[in-house]
Amino acid sequence: MSVQGVTLCRMSATDGVFARELAELAGRELLALRLAEGFGDPAKLRAEGDRRAHELIMAELAASRPGDAILSEEGEGEQGRTGTSRRSADRVWIVDPLDGTREFGEEGNTDWAVHIALWERGKGLTAGAVALPAKGYTLGTDVPPDAPGQVSAGPRIAVSRSRPPAWTEKLAEATGGSLVPMGSAGAKVAAVVTGTVDAYVHAGGQHEWDSAAPVAVAVTAGLHASRIDGAALEYNAEDPKLPDLLVCRPELAEVFLRELAGLL
Incomplete structure (x- = not known):
C-alpha cells in the first residue's frame, strides 16, 4: 500500500514492531510536509498534516491489519468517534x-x-x-524504555x-514541585518516560486517542498511569472521551x- 510515495506492509510483524514502524512512517511524512510547505500558512499546514497522516495510517492498517477495528481522531463513520462496530471487536487500533x-x-x-496503540x-x-x-x-x-532515575x-x-x-x-x-508547560499529550508523557519531567497531570478534556499510545508506553516503562482520582484508564468505551x-x-x-x- 502506498500513500504519498511511501510504503509499509508488515503482515507478519509483531503488533509492537508494526506500531513503531507505522508511527515512524507517518512521522516522516509529516516532517516532509513541513519542509515542503513551510510555515507561511499555518492553518493550511495543520489541516494538511492531519489529513495526510490519517490517510497514510488508515491505508497501512487496511493493508497490514485488515480484520481489526479502528478509532482515529480524524476518522469518520466506523473509524471515528461515533462508530459502533469497534465496541464488539476483539482488536481495536486507537x-x-x-x-x-x-x-x-x-x-x-x-x-x-x-500515536499508534x-x-x-x-x-x-x-x-x-x-x-x-x-x-x-x-x-x-x-x-x-528504561525507567527514569x-x-x-x-x-x-x-x-x-x-x-x-x-x-x-x-x-x-503542595508537592514542592514546579510546572513545565508543554504541547502535545504524547510529548508530555514522553518527557516523563525519558526523565525530562517527573509527572504529567491533565484535566479538562481529552479523548482515548490522546492517551492510549502514551499510556501503553508509560506502563511498559514501569510508570504509574491513571485517572486523576486514581481510577483505572478504560479504552474502547462507547464514548471515547477520557478527560483527565x-x-x-x-x-x-x-x-x-x-x-x-x-484539590478536586
Whole structure:
C-alpha cells in the first residue's frame, strides 16, 4: 500500500514492531510536509498534516491489519468517534495521526507526535508507539524504555501550555514541585518516560486517542498511569472521551493522588 510515495506492509510483524514502524512512517511524512510547505500558512499546514497522516495510517492498517477495528481522531463513520462496530471487536487500533496539531504548525516547535496503540479485548492496551519526529526518536512497547532515575528535587510537572487546569499552581506548591508547560499529550508523557519531567497531570478534556499510545508506553516503562482520582484508564468505551490523566514515576503516585483528591 502506498500513500504519498511511501510504503509499509508488515503482515507478519509483531503488533509492537508494526506500531513503531507505522508511527515512524507517518512521522516522516509529516516532517516532509513541513519542509515542503513551510510555515507561511499555518492553518493550511495543520489541516494538511492531519489529513495526510490519517490517510497514510488508515491505508497501512487496511493493508497490514485488515480484520481489526479502528478509532482515529480524524476518522469518520466506523473509524471515528461515533462508530459502533469497534465496541464488539476483539482488536481495536486507537490512533492520533497528529497529536499536537497546533504545535505542528509552529516553526521550531518540536512538541508534536504520532500515536499508534492497540487495544485487545480482555487484555487492554497491548501495543503502542509514540513517535516524536521533530525530536528524532520514538518510544514503543516493543523495546520497553528504561525507567527514569529517582527524583533528586521537587517534582517537575508537565502541564498543557494552552489550557492547564486551574489548580496546577496549588498542586505544584503542595508537592514542592514546579510546572513545565508543554504541547502535545504524547510529548508530555514522553518527557516523563525519558526523565525530562517527573509527572504529567491533565484535566479538562481529552479523548482515548490522546492517551492510549502514551499510556501503553508509560506502563511498559514501569510508570504509574491513571485517572486523576486514581481510577483505572478504560479504552474502547462507547464514548471515547477520557478527560483527565495522571502519568508519573511510581514513587510519586501516592502523594500526587492524595494532593489531587484535596484539590478536586
